[in-house]
Amino acid sequence: MTHAVELPLWAAIVVACLLLLGAFLTLVGSIGLLRLRDFYARVHAPTLATTLGIGCVLLASMLFFTVLQTRPVLHEVLITAFMVLTTPVTLMLLTRASLYRDRREGSPDVPPIPARPLPKDGAER
Amino acid sequence: MTRLLPFPLVTLGLLILWLLLNESVSPGAILLGSVLALVGGGALWLLAPPAGRPRRVLAIARLLWDVLIEIIRSNNAVATLILRGPRSQAGRSGFVLIPLAMRSPYGLAALACILTATPGTVWVDYDAEDGTMLLHVLDLIDEEQWMRIVKDNWERRLMEIFE
Numbered sequence: 001m002t003h004a005v006e007l008p009l010w011a012a013i014v015v016a017c018l019l020l021l022g023a024f025l026t027l028v029g030s031i032g033l034l035r036l037r038d039f040y041a042r043v044h045a046p047t048l049a050t051t052l053g054i055g056c057v058l059l060a061s062m063l064f065f066t067v068l069q070t071r072p073v074l075h076e077v078l079i080t081a082f083m084v085l086t087t088p089v090t091l092m093l094l095t096r097a098s099l100y101r102d103r104r105e106g107s108p109d110v111p112p113i114p115a116r117p118l119p120k121d122g123a124e125r
Numbered sequence: 126m127t128r129l130l131p132f133p134l135v136t137l138g139l140l141i142l143w144l145l146l147n148e149s150v151s152p153g154a155i156l157l158g159s160v161l162a163l164v165g166g167g168a169l170w171l172l173a174p175p176a177g178r179p180r181r182v183l184a185i186a187r188l189l190w191d192v193l194i195e196i197i198r199s200n201n202a203v204a205t206l207i208l209r210g211p212r213s214q215a216g217r218s219g220f221v222l223i224p225l226a227m228r229s230p231y232g233l234a235a236l237a238c239i240l241t242a243t244p245g246t247v248w249v250d251y252d253a254e255d256g257t258m259l260l261h262v263l264d265l266i267d268e269e270q271w272m273r274i275v276k277d278n279w280e281r282r283l284m285e286i287f288e
Contacts, residue, residue, distance in 0.1 A: 025200060032207035036263075040247070041218045044203060044263040047244040052200040074145045088241035088248070095249050095261065111220050111259065 011067045015060045022056030029053060038109070039098050043091055050087040055080070131170035136162045175230050179286050188282055195278070196243055203244040206264055219265040220249065223272050224257050227280050232287035236279055246271075 007015070025048050032045030058076045066073055102110040130136055143158035144150055179185060227233060237248040240260065250259035262271055 025204060028204045028207055032203070035207065035210070037218075040220075040261050041263055043247050043261070044218075044245055045207065047242065048200055048203060048207075051196045051242060051244060074148065078142070078145055084238070084242055088238045091241050091247055092237065092249070095247050099249055099259075111222065 007064070007067060011063060015064050018056045018060035018063070022053050022060065025049060025053035025056065040095065043095055047087070047091070050083055054083055130163075130166060132166045135169055136166035138162075139165045177229055177231050177287060179231070181286055184282065184286050188286070191278070192239055192243070199243050199245045203263060217265055218261070218263045221260045221262055221265065221268050221271050222257055223260055223275055224255075225276075225280060226256070227284050227288065228256065229284070229287040232283040235283055235287070236275075239279055240275070 029045045029048035032048065033042050036042045036045055058080060062073045062076045099110055103113055139162035140155075140158045143161055144154060147154045147158075225233075225236075227236070233251065236258075237251075240246045240248045245263045247261045248258065249261050252258075260271065260275065265271070
């Protein structure tokens with residue numbers, strides 16, 4: 001961070017605001033993870049950090065390095081794409097694993113497995 | 126051609142990705158990137174993905190913009206909900222079963238990513254036999270309203286792009 005001195009004031013203020021907003025949203029997401037009632041509700045909280053939270057931090061990083069012109073702004077774009085593609089997969093896996101277990105245990109809080117007509121006998125014979 | 130390059134666009138995309146990650150266009154980076162991109166394309170061919178490709182680039186751009194707006198809006202909504210405290214949301218989160226008309230696997234994958242990336246909704250399950258999806262909503266006030274949001278905002282437009 002030795003270059004930070006060279007940053008003009010307007011850019012410093014915008015970068016600081018974006019970082020604070022990103023950090024705040026991430027913090028709120030973590031608080032939600034702690035305070036929400038059940039597992040399914042808790043899954044929603046970290047998405048604050050993985051969407052707008054990380055988005056603000058990446059915007060701040062893009063602005064910082066663009067103004068200082070130390071390197072082109074390409075890594076942030078890639079990080080955004082990776083986050084958008086990988087986070088939903090993780091969340092869906094966690095939720096589905098939890099739903100599978102709750103259904104096996106016959107928990108009343110989750111919707112049951114949809115009823116299916118049994119496969120007809122003699123189809124293979 | 127088809128044997129070596131089954132998915133030219135994917136292979137090209139992987140090469141560009143590699144060069145961007147390395148921030149260099151030196152011969153070494155291009156050579157290594159090309160080898161990795163060819164292997165990546167071949168691996169995708171082994172997985173035998175279903176056919177289908179997106180159309181209407183303009184519609185995709187407009188959809189991405191609306192997703193961004195929706196993400197900002199629901200970030201605000203979920204943050205308010207969390208900060209107001211656990212008592213304010215007693216019994217308000219729950220599951221919604223939504224019948225879908227879309228059958229394109231890529232469209233469904235895109236819908237799953239959009240819904241899960243948006244705070245407040247998580248795609249839970251999809252039943253391919255009768256085409257219903259199970260959605261978990263953090264702030265579930267009105268099931269009808271959520272069904273309308275999913276079908277009008279996202280499903281109809283994804284069907285225009287993928288089907």
